[in-house]
Amino acid sequence: MKILVINPGSTSTKLAVYEDNEQVWRKSVFHSAKDLSVFHHINEQYEYRRLHVTEALREAGIPLCFDAIIARGGLLKPTPGGVYRINERIKHDLWHADMEHASNLAALIADELAASAGCPAFIADPVVTDELCDVARLTGIPEIPRISIFHALNSRAVSRNYAARIGKKYEELNLIVVHLGGGISVSAHHYGKVIDVNNALNGEGPFSPERAGTIPARQLVDLCFSGKYTYQEIRKMLNGRGGLLAHLGTTDVPTIVRWANAGDKKHKLVLESMIYTVAKQVGAMHVALHGQTDAVILTGGIANNKYCVALLREWLEGIARIVVIPGEDEMGALAMNALGALRGELPLQEYNPH
Incomplete structure (x- = not known):
């Protein structure tokens, strides 16, 4: 073909x-x-x-x-x-x-x-792939339902890859896929359906190299109405100029790791904080799968970085088998x-x- x-x-x-x-x-x-x-x-x-x-x-x-x-x-x-x-x-x-x-x-x-x-x-x-279970859609404000936007193509591809590797079908497994890129998505795959995932584009879940992730709502509202920033500037804070870039002025993870290894406390703390927010999101997806997770797959560009993978392993070892499939092949x-x-x-x- x-x-x-x-x-x-x-x-x-x-x-x-x-x-x-x-x-x-x-x-x-x-x-x-x-x-x-x-x-x-x-x-x-x-x-x-x-x-x-x-x-x-x-x-x-x-x-x-x-x-x-x-x-x-x-x-x-x-x-x-x-x-x-x-x-x-x-x-x-x-x-x-x-x-x-x-x-x-x-x-x-x-x-x-x-x-x-x-x-x-x-x-x-497509990135708008939406298979959320009903209980995952609601928030405490009816006008603001949760929206599914994530790295669906790569997340499902590495899931099928892993399933084939162990002689199973994707539809037979419970998987958590952590896509570590400029944006970070953590998705719960239940027998071939992504029943829950953070919105990796518009301010939900872990913070990432350029995105702010979940922000305390009241503090964000206060910032919006402070008069210091325009609507577009606030949006850029959430997506484009948030995360590692906002704290450290760069999205280059290998450079940040070098600074952390050299003893720079700020670079070390910010990077570990990002990884911590990722680990917490994995914990949430483990709950979404009723604690029955077959494997946690780490993928995306940052999964090539041994320092970041080692940090994640420290938090996640007790949840399920950890599988690293770095990069992405769209x-x-x-x-x-x-x-x-x-x-x-x-x-x-x-x-x-x-």
Whole structure:
């Protein structure tokens, strides 16, 4: 099976071609700040990005002949995880999404190319994957329900990877997946469904290299009405300029570890505090699984850092087996989902947001 993968980010568009499980071509097309400056909204980049994709394929001598094209899922309305064939509803909701992100263009480009190639176009496990159990949705303020936004694609991919490694199916296990990146998500996977997870984008759960995580509500309200900050500045504190960056002026975890190892007390304390908030969230997800956790999987870029992994192990050893699958492979995960759908191993979901 020949599969094209399309994954747009803020300043690049990643492309890859797979033959079954093997990656046979990969390219990252970088978009300069000057090129992007002429666009005021993400949707305006559609034709620009699409042309870069087709040009990259043409330059590589790759004909538009695939068994499937799969794209990174954008900021759709909440929907269960899985593989979705791109339809008009998906395209409409991405084109009119409440939040702008380059990933919203991925399915639109994939669908157009797939029409020319005569093959299906898919998305899989978008960040808005929502399978929360009912009791996990409510907060003490009815107007503010909990929202599921997390690293769904990588979290489910490493879960399937681990299950296959031990000769089980993902749907047979209770797992806690800790994705350690610029944002941090800790998700409870109960027999193939993510029944609880912190909102890794909008201020919930652990603080991370650039996000503030859960903040004492009254103090945040006081800050909002102090007159010192604008609405946009407060939002940046929560997502973009919070976490390690707010405390230490950097998101570079290896550098922070070097300072901590050199005896700098502030760097050591802030880093250990972040890891502590992660460990507490793992404890919460262990409760969500009724204390029946088969394994805790550590993944994402920070899982490459032995110092941080060792700190987490100190807190988590008593919960369940700890498995480290560092980094993330979004391209491989998307290809794996497309291949599973083509082979009939993964059911095709119908996008019907609630």
